[in-house]
Amino acid sequence: DAMVIQNPRYQVTQFGKPVTLSCSQTLNHNVMYWYQQKSSQAPKLLFHYYDKDFNNEADTPDNFQSRRPNTSFCFLDIRSPGLGDAAMYLCATSWAGEQYFGPGTRLTVT
Amino acid sequence: QKEVEQNSGPLSVPEGAIASLNCTYSDRGSQSFFWYRQYSGKSPELIMSIYSNGDKEDGRFTAQLNKASQYVSLLIRDSQPSDSATYHCAENQDNFNKFYFGSGTKLNVKP
Numbered sequence: 456d457a458m459v460i461q462n463p464r465y466q467v468t469q470f471g472k473p474v475t476l477s478c479s480q481t482l483n484h485n486v487m488y489w490y491q492q493k494s495s496q497a498p499k500l501l502f503h504y505y506d507k508d509f510n511n512e513a514d515t516p517d518n519f520q521s522r523r524p525n526t527s528f529c530f531l532d533i534r535s536p537g538l539g540d541a542a543m544y545l546c547a548t549s550w551a552g553e554q555y556f557g558p559g560t561r562l563t564v565t
Numbered sequence: 566q567k568e569v570e571q572n573s574g575p576l577s578v579p580e581g582a583i584a585s586l587n588c589t590y591s592d593r594g595s596q597s598f599f600w601y602r603q604y605s606g607k608s609p610e611l612i613m614s615i616y617s618n619g620d621k622e623d624g625r626f627t628a629q630l631n632k633a634s635q636y637v638s639l640l641i642r643d644s645q646p647s648d649s650a651t652y653h654c655a656e657n658q659d660n661f662n663k664f665y666f667g668s669g670t671k672l673n674v675k676p
Contacts, residue, residue, distance in 0.1 A: 497669065510662075543608075545609070552657060554609075557608060559607075
């Protein structure tokens with residue numbers, strides 16, 4: 456089935472140790488997103504891509520970077536994770552106003 | 566980011582009742598609105614979208630939009646225990662390229 460896939464589903468990293476989260480899609484959608492969601496909070500938009508055009512939210516910390524090497528793949532890099540970066544990271548695509556979310560990656564920072 | 570406000574709940578309703586979920590938004594330029602259901606530990610799932618003033622029905626779900634008053638609501642008829650989840654309202658601008666979510670209302674449907 457066409458879908459949005461995120462790997463890994465659970466990631467544990469150490470304070471300050473760089474980590475990369477991966478997302479792939481078989482939907483061939485132009486737009487891809489990264490959200491951060493903490494417990495009982497709204498998913499918070501970090502970035503989105505329209506094709507290769509990168510759009511950064513004004514309040515996304517510089518510690519967060521993203522890459523989209525092709526239509527299918529998108530990566531979230533956290534350069535120096537802090538304890539406050541522990542969260543669920545959601546990747547999504549969209550087409551004609553409908554968003555399709557991956558299952559998320561739960562990041563733990565120790 | 567844009568402001569989308571929801572009562573965090575929990576909203577408790579008995580099985581078979583109507584659950585009413587509400588959302589307000591601050592940006593009059595918002596064009597499109599969405600309701601997502603999110604089960605604990607899972608990712609959000611789109612259940613309804615609405616673009617025009619008035620009501621939109623899909624099975625047991627009805628979305629209502631009032632742009633003059635800047636609110637969106639979701640009615641769930643014949644609520645089932647499987648409807649127990651957090652419901653997020655989201656708005657969209659920039660030609661569908663950006664979505665902003667509310668923090669969600671937790672719904673509990675009691676058998």
